[in-house]
Amino acid sequence: xxxxxxxxxxxxxxxxxxxxxxxxxxxxxxxxxxxxxxxxxxxxxxxxxxxxxxxxxxxxxxxxxxxxxxxxxxxxxxxxxxxxxxxxxxxxxxxxxxxxxxxxxxxxxxxxxxxxxxxxxxxxxxxxxxxxxxxxxxxxxxxxxxxxxxxxxxxxxxxxxxxxxxxxxxxxxxxxxxxxxxxxxxxxxxxxxxxxxxxxxxxxxxxxxxxxxxxxxxxxxxxxxxxxxxxxxxxxxxxxxxxxxxxxxxxxxxxxxxxxxxxxxxxxxxxxxxxxxxxxxxxxxxxxxxxxxxxxxxxxxxxxxxxxxxxxxxxxxxxxxxxxxxxxxxxxxxxxxxxxxxxxxxxxxxxxxxxxxxxxxxxxxxxxxxxxxxxxxxxxxxxxxxxxxxxxxxxxxxxxxxxxxxxxxxxxxxxxxxxxxxxxxxxxxxxxxxxxxxxxxxxxxxxxxxxxxxxxxxxxxxxxxxxxxxxxxxxxxxxxxxxxxxxxxxxxxxxxxxxxxxxxxxxxxxxxxxxxxxxxxxxxxxxxxxxxxxxxxxxxxxxxxxxxxxxxxxxxxxxxxxxxxxxxxxxxxxxxxxxxxxxxxxxxxxxxxxxxxxxxxxxxxxxxxxxxxxxxxxxxxxxxxxxxxxxxxxxxxxxxxxxxxxxxxxxxxxxxxxxxxxxxxxxxxxxxxxxxxxxxxxxxxxxxxxxxxxxxxxxxxxxxxxxxxxxxxxxxxxxxxxxxxxxxxxxxxxxxxxxxxxxxxxxxxxxxxxxxxxxxx
Amino acid sequence: xxxxxxxxxxxxxxxxxxxxxxxxxxxxxxxxxxxxxxxxxxxxxxxxxxxxxxxxxxxxxxxxxxxxxxxxxxxxxxxxxxxxxxxxxxxxxxxxxxxxxxxxxxxxxxxxxxxxxxxxxxxxxxxxxxxxxxxxxxxxxxxxxxxxxxxxxxxxxxxxxxxxxxxxxxxxxxxxxxxxxxxx
Numbered sequence: 020x021x022x023x024x025x026x027x028x029x030x031x032x033x034x035x036x037x038x039x040x041x042x043x044x045x046x047x048x049x050x051x052x053x054x055x056x057x058x059x060x061x062x063x064x065x066x067x068x069x070x071x072x073x074x075x076x077x078x079x080x081x082x083x084x085x086x087x088x089x090x091x092x093x094x095x096x097x098x099x100x101x102x103x104x105x106x107x108x109x110x111x112x113x114x115x116x117x118x119x120x121x122x123x124x125x126x127x128x129x130x131x132x133x134x135x136x137x138x139x140x141x142x143x144x145x146x147x148x149x150x151x152x153x154x155x156x157x158x159x160x161x162x163x164x165x166x167x168x169x170x171x172x173x174x175x176x177x178x179x180x181x182x183x184x185x186x187x188x189x190x191x192x193x194x195x196x197x198x199x200x201x202x203x204x205x206x207x208x209x210x211x212x213x214x215x216x217x218x219x220x221x222x223x224x225x226x227x228x229x230x231x232x233x234x235x236x237x238x239x240x241x242x243x244x245x246x247x248x249x250x251x252x253x254x255x256x257x258x259x260x261x262x263x264x265x266x267x268x269x270x271x272x273x274x275x276x277x278x279x280x281x282x283x284x285x286x287x288x289x290x291x292x293x294x295x296x297x298x299x300x301x302x303x304x305x306x307x308x309x310x311x312x313x314x315x316x317x318x319x320x321x322x323x324x325x326x327x328x329x330x331x332x333x334x335x336x337x338x339x340x341x342x343x344x345x346x347x348x349x350x351x352x353x354x355x356x357x358x359x360x361x362x363x364x365x366x367x368x369x370x371x372x373x374x375x376x377x378x379x380x381x382x383x384x385x386x387x388x389x390x391x392x393x394x395x396x397x398x399x400x401x402x403x404x405x406x407x408x409x410x411x412x413x414x415x416x417x418x419x420x421x422x423x424x425x426x427x428x429x430x431x432x433x434x435x436x437x438x439x440x441x442x443x444x445x446x447x448x449x450x451x452x453x454x455x456x457x458x459x460x461x462x463x464x465x466x467x468x469x470x471x472x473x474x475x476x477x478x479x480x481x482x483x484x485x486x487x488x489x490x491x492x493x494x495x496x497x498x499x500x501x502x503x504x505x506x507x508x509x510x511x512x513x514x515x516x517x518x519x520x521x522x523x524x525x526x527x528x529x530x531x532x533x534x535x536x537x538x539x540x541x542x543x544x545x546x547x548x549x550x551x552x553x554x555x556x557x558x559x560x561x562x563x564x565x566x567x568x569x570x571x572x573x574x575x576x577x578x579x580x581x582x583x584x585x586x587x588x589x590x591x592x593x594x595x596x597x598x599x600x601x602x603x604x605x606x607x608x609x610x611x612x613x614x615x616x617x618x619x620x621x622x623x624x625x626x627x628x629x630x631x632x633x634x635x636x637x638x639x640x641x642x643x644x645x646x647x648x649x650x651x652x653x654x655x656x657x658x659x660x661x662x663x664x665x666x667x668x669x670x671x672x673x674x675x676x677x678x679x680x681x682x683x684x685x686x687x688x689x690x691x692x693x694x695x696x697x698x699x700x701x702x703x704x705x706x707x708x709x710x711x712x713x714x715x716x717x718x719x720x721x722x723x724x725x726x727x728x729x730x731x732x733x734x735x736x737x738x739x740x741x742x743x744x745x746x747x748x749x750x751x752x753x754x755x756x757x758x759x760x761x762x763x764x765x766x767x768x769x770x771x772x773x774x775x776x777x778x779x780x
Numbered sequence: 781x782x783x784x785x786x787x788x789x790x791x792x793x794x795x796x797x798x799x800x801x802x803x804x805x806x807x808x809x810x811x812x813x814x815x816x817x818x819x820x821x822x823x824x825x826x827x828x829x830x831x832x833x834x835x836x837x838x839x840x841x842x843x844x845x846x847x848x849x850x851x852x853x854x855x856x857x858x859x860x861x862x863x864x865x866x867x868x869x870x871x872x873x874x875x876x877x878x879x880x881x882x883x884x885x886x887x888x889x890x891x892x893x894x895x896x897x898x899x900x901x902x903x904x905x906x907x908x909x910x911x912x913x914x915x916x917x918x919x920x921x922x923x924x925x926x927x928x929x930x931x932x933x934x935x936x937x938x939x940x941x942x943x944x945x946x947x948x949x950x951x952x953x954x955x956x957x958x959x960x961x962x963x964x
Contacts, residue, residue: 138798142872143882148866149865189806205963348933348953350929350932351929351932352953352954352956354925355946355953355956356953356956357911360844360959361962362844364843369914375911379908380917739935739936739937742938743936
């Protein structure tokens with residue numbers, strides 16, 4: 020009975036066996052023992068998905084390039100499936116990768132272009148150079164078709180274009196500004212700080228571009244054509260050239276104040292006359308409308324700035340969006356993107372280790388404190404709310420105090436300046452009093468904010484944001500107070516005895532000019548005369564007190580705020596002092612070195628991990644905000660305020676905007692009709708509707724995509740479970756089988772033993 | 781420069797330009813850097829094989845906690861020794877021009893300490909240990925951290941990150957591309 024049973028089992032397993040091994044041999048033609056390890060984990064490494072990674076990389080890359088080779092590589096993939104014999108090692112050795120990677124020649128005849136594209140793909144493969152070279156040779160040795168006709172032309176052109184691009188890029192990297200410096204900073208401080216320096220570079224180039232265009236289109240024509248009497252019919256309508264200040268003698272202090280001789284230079288608004296220049300070239304008259312050029316350049320400047328900011332911000336925003344979609348990736352980001360591979364300094368590396376350690380701990384803590392927050396008792400919650408309210412009130416109070424201080428200081432300084440003071444130096448002091456006040460507040464108040472935020476118990480990231488926002492608020496508030504003071508001075512608000520200024524635009528320009536100087540001087544002063552001695556103190560004294568006094572880290576938010584502030588000043592003052600952009604670009608050029616000095620010599624790397632992506636989007640949002648704040652007063656003054664009658668390109672218009680209206684009325688009827696139509700409700704309302712629909716449409720697509728992502732993710736998880744399940748089953752089955760095999764062998768052995776014994780008997 | 785140029789033929793340079801993310805000039809510059817590690821040896825044989833200890837004197841690799849892993853991954857002889865061509869491969873992957881997918885591939889290999897093609901518990905632990913250096917997380921923190929990582933990224937619940945999962949993270953990580961870079 021038992022024997023029969025055994026027999027039946029035996030036959031069944033025999034029926035199983037061949038089929039099984041046949042099945043495996045199909046895909047893995049080798050020893051069953053070798054392919055079927057007991058551990059299901061090991062088994063997982065045999066999955067085709069694990070084998071075709073190199074191919075996957077390739078496919079990805081192909082997709083990136085959007086070239087037409089995808090088809091070919093798909094073919095490759097098929098070949099790969101056939102040659103799965105590479106599966107016998109967990110990671111296929113190079114030679115086999117190569118085999119599996121080679122395109123199937125019988126299916127595709129290559130032409131020059133696809134061959135070349137394939138060669139270009141080799142660089143993405145994770146194989147040593149030797150193999151790459153062989154692969155390249157192999158691909159090049161294949162018979163390939165020459166392209167014909169237009170294709171050939173296109174191909175030649177593309178190749179030439181690529182070649183030039185390489186050379187051009189090579190040249191650019193050679194002349195690239197601050198390349199070495201950036202590498203140096205990166206090596207010591209990591210990518211977050213370098214992002215700041217890249218911002219500086221970006222601002223430098225922005226201002227430089229603007230300066231060049233202003234110089235070419237406004238300053239140069241004015242200087243060249245001022246005295247040319249090319250065609251006399253169009254005589255200048257207003258004798259605005261008569262405007263000039265009284266003082267003729269040059270004083271050194273004038274250079275910083277923007278008064279005296281400096282006021283009459285091309286730096287300020289008053290220099291540019293309201294004239295349409297006329298120029299004779301071969302008896303044809305060419306006109307150059309300077310006021311229009313002035314206005315257009317202003318518009319161009321703001322547009323260019325806006326586009327640049329939005330472009331950079333959009334990149335950051337996209338990254339943020341990706342991040343926020345998976346807030347979950349903060350740990351992975353920290354671990355896998357944590358180390359800056361560019362660091363090459365032992366001290367920085369040590370600090371980086373420490374910083375990463377802190378960050379990891381902090382993130383873990385935040386998770387815990389999140390739980391704690393939810394478990395907070397009512398009493399604790401009230402305490403925190405109380406503190407936050409208090410902090411908020413203190414902040415507002417500080418803002419108000421700063422605003423008031425600036426307002427009064429400005430008032431005092433203007434009043435004192437109206438009295439005739441002979442002493443040039445005292446005059447100088449009064450001139451700069453408001454600027455000093457603003458800069459001083461900017462230095463002190465953020466420190467207060469830093470102290471306050473400790474009481475509020477925000478998590479570190481939020482605390483940083485809050486301090487930053489408050490400091491930004493302070494800077495903008497101080498600027499707004501300044502605007503208001505200037506505005507009331509210019510328009511003679513609430514004052515009985517005020518004299519109409521000859522050229523108020525110059526006056527505003529001067530004030531901004533002074534602020535910019537003060538700002539720059541502060542950078543120089545704090546870096547070289549305050550922080551540098553401190554750093555020396557910390558380096559050379561072993562006293563603990565001195566060490567604590569002298570140690571300083573490179574605080575990114577504060578430094579960003581500094582340069583953003585300078586840029587805001589530049590935006591605001593630009594209309595009244597066009598060449599401020601030249602000054603700003605020069606200032607940014609120097610600030611780069613000053614900050615580099617501050618970074619390399621004064622500071623030690625910060626214990627806070629600044630991420631490049633996060634800081635970048637932070638910079639850009641602050642910049643965008645400041646941009647809007649600088650734009651508002653300019654827009655107001657352009658559209659509402661009456662330009663001075665004595666000076667400037669808009670001297671005879673009721674407002675600057677009038678010029679546009681006037682020019683518009685000269686245009687042909689077609690444009691006029693279109694213009695009128697665009698400004699009517701008949702155009703605006705449908706436009707709004709269309710925009711709204713578009714917005715809705717994109718929103719819907721977005722929602723659908725999000726949904727899709729969730730669905731796919733869930734599916735992935737399910738597949739993973741399935742895979743896991745199947746693998747477990749398979750390995751169990753194999754084990755069972757092996758056990759049976761062993762039994763059978765044992766049985767067989769026993770039987771033979773038995774037979775032997777019986778036969779011997 | 782002229783002396784270095786003479787060490788390479790034009791075809792070799794063309795090969796290198798085609799097969800890496802560098803231009804010819806950059807290849808030569810890379811060679812200078814390589815030569816600086818062992819001037820005499822490389823002076824004799826431009827493609828000399830330098831031992832790992834020598835390679836690890838390269839500033840960025842010296843302080844990099846994954847320096848030895850990088851050498852192992854890029855070593856064509858699989859023992860951590862690096863020839864110039866390996867070095868070129870390495871710098872090419874770390875260069876700015878290399879796409880994310882290529883960087884991810886190598887990063888995965890660098891982080892895969894035991895070479896089983898999965899980032900398992902022990903791999904992650906080693907990565908974290910290398911990152912924090914002398915400051916050690918205690919066991920419970922480490923466990924919590926690894927659990928968090930796996931919770932974030934391990935989609936198929938096999939308690940290890942496969943390459944696909946790793947690539948998925950890298951795609952989402954905006955910092956990775958910046959961080960995984962060595963300027964030549």
